Every structure is written in C-alpha cells, then in structure tokens.
Amino acid sequence: QITLKESGPTVVKPTQTLTLTCTFSGFSLDTRGVAMGWIRQPPGKALEWLALIYWNDAKRYRPSLRNRVTITKDSSRRQVVLTLTDVGPVDAGTYYCARRPFESGGNGTFDVWGQGTMVIVSS
C-alpha cells in the first residue's frame, strides 16, 4: 500500500521560509521512472503545481517560483522536502505531495496524493 503524508508548520510569518516534508511508504524514489511533486491549493482556488523531483535527482520548478522554491529528497528516509522562501499572503493554502510515475513515452500522472497540510501566512 502506497501512502504519503505531509508535515510542517501550520502558521508561518511573512518573509519567513516555509519547509514542508512529505514522508512516503510503499515504493522507492530510487526506482527509475518515479518522481514526486508538490502541489498547492489556495483557499477556494485551483490546484497549482510547484516542484518535481525525479528518481535520478533531476528537478523541475514552476517557472514563476523558480527563485523561491527548492525540492530535495532523502530516499533512505523516504522523504521529500519542499522549501519556499520569503513567503507572503499568496502562499497560504493547502500543500499536497503526490507521486508521479512516468511510463515510457508518457508525461506521467499524479497517481497517489497525500492528505495535504494547511499553511497560514500571518504575523
């Protein structure tokens, strides 16, 4: 059974750095063709992809956030970490991690999601 669970602070102050951890089980992030992503959802709004990290440690970031976001992995601990610097009100919302396997020739799909963790930006 594949499970993912996000953890991190519920409240962060403006200009601070947000660090979220996704702890997963039931698969290996060292397996070729597997990636993990972070997606967020502001209250009442649409899903927004933030970052992706592949089994080979390659990374992709949302272009508009490239200078503020970092994704890393620790395969032995089965964790993926998202860091977002200089947070502001627009960064509030629910943050999800999700697995994204890539089949041969395909662009992948977010097939398993964590339950999400809510982040409030407030001083």
Next chain:
Amino acid sequence: QPLLSQPPSVSGTPGQRVSISCSGSTSNIGDFFVNWYQQFPGTAPKLLIFSNNQRPSGVPDRFSGSKSGTSASLAIRGLQSEDEADYYCETWDARGGPTFGGGTKLTVL
C-alpha cells in the same frame, strides 16, 4: 491564469450525461497526455482518468476521457449525486512542467 481552460461550473440531473471540457494549446494538450482528477470538499484530489482515456482500478466506467487536438473532455454518464465534486484536468506543458486547469464544479441537481 491557468494555461488550461475549464468551465467554472456544470450541472446535471441524476441519470444524465454531462461533459467537462479542457482547452489548451500545442505546447500542452496538443503534445501530451491528459489526466483528470476528482476532488471532494476538504479532501485531496483523486486520480480519475490518466493518459487521456485510461481509468485506474476502481474508477467506474461511467467516467470516460477523450482528447482531440488541443482540447480534452471528461464525460460522466448515468450521473449520480455522489459525483458532485470539483474536477481538474492536468497535463504537461513544454514550457515548464505539469499544469492544471482552473477546475470545474459539478452540481447534481
């Protein structure tokens, strides 16, 4: 503004067939597979359709997906009250990575 355009809302009566459109461009839908997700209030999205028209195990065959050119569509036949949820299309965009539509709220009247 999302790169993929969806109608904000659709509605239907039980038993009816409804469809949700997802419009993109040659840099996303035109070149890549489309996925669809279902999200109930307060819960995480769930994969509904992948690779344009494939259903994961456990998804009823009332749900189907299609793609033509730079547009995709999710169809639900035999609409049920429990289908009331938000639906998101998603694909890859050549300029960045995964991209989601703005979401469509389905109301069962």
